[in-house]
Amino acid sequence: xxxxxxxxxxxxxxxxxxxxxxxxxxxxxxxxxxxxxxxxxxxxxxxxxxxxxxxxxxxxxxxxxxxxxxxxxxxxxxxxxxxxxxxxxxxxxxxxxxxxxxxxxxxxxxxxxxxxxxxxxxxxxxxxxxxxxxxxxxxxxxxxxxxxxxxxxxxxxxxxxxxxxxxxxxxxxxxxxxxxxxxxxxxxxxxxxxxxxxxxxxxxxxxxxxxxxxx
Numbered sequence: 001x002x003x004x005x006x007x008x009x010x011x012x013x014x015x016x017x018x019x020x021x022x023x024x025x026x027x028x029x030x031x032x033x034x035x036x037x038x039x040x041x042x043x044x045x046x047x048x049x050x051x052x053x054x055x056x057x058x059x060x061x062x063x064x065x066x067x068x069x070x071x072x073x074x075x076x077x078x079x080x081x082x083x084x085x086x087x088x089x090x091x092x093x094x095x096x097x098x099x100x101x102x103x104x105x106x107x108x109x110x111x112x113x114x115x116x117x118x119x120x121x122x123x124x125x126x127x128x129x130x131x132x133x134x135x136x137x138x139x140x141x142x143x144x145x146x147x148x149x150x151x152x153x154x155x156x157x158x159x160x161x162x163x164x165x166x167x168x169x170x171x172x173x174x175x176x177x178x179x180x181x182x183x184x185x186x187x188x189x190x191x192x193x194x195x196x197x198x199x200x201x202x203x204x205x206x207x208x209x210x211x212x213x214x215x
Contacts, residue, residue: 010060010208016053018201020046025194028187041099044091051084051128057204058135064208065142072142079135086128090121116182118172126168133162136200147210151203158196 027043030036058080062073094115096102101110115121137159143152168175175186 006060006063007208010057010064011205013053013056013060014201014204014208017050017057018198018205020050020053021194021198021201024050025191025198028190028194032184032187037099041095044094048088048091051087054132054135055080055084057201058139060208061139061142061204069142069144072138075138076135076142079131079138083128083131083135086124086131090115090125090128093121117175117186118169122172123169126165130162130166133159133165137162143207148207151200151207154196154200154203158200161193161196 023046024043027039027046030039030042055077058073058077062070062077065073093113097105098110098114112119113121115125136155140152140155140159143155175189176182
């Protein structure tokens, strides 16, 4: 891919990542203030756009990284590709089957696939975000320039979140009230995640704006 095209697409994708993460954060706050299906579905749509944008961003990162470090760009892209379908599939299932129930499935079936801590879809979603964390971890190892130090720190820190993320389905009880309903603990955790991931997107925008020497 032409490097200039990669930089342009990378900036666009990183901008979309930042915007979709911000919209997701708004949906979380909205749910905490006034729980509604619209706020929940807004978050699902934002996360679908986020997943697609992350893959494009990492593809452009892989194309622009210096040749000796390209293996880290390739690993970041592969892990992003593993992340995207798991999370897109989860959210599309919520927007289509759970929200609309076109086949008039029983409440037990809908409850089984409804997204909440402890459900199968929650486990699949957390597996996807584990791959996203590992994707940024790989990207962090590929960022060795001094001017990329802050982005590297954020990517490595986000990469370390793979450990609690993969453990989340096992400790789902932490995100549920005594009655078994979802409480706001998960929302607060996700808002923290947004506060970490948004700067990564903004810093990748800055990364793609720079001019690099010929590889």
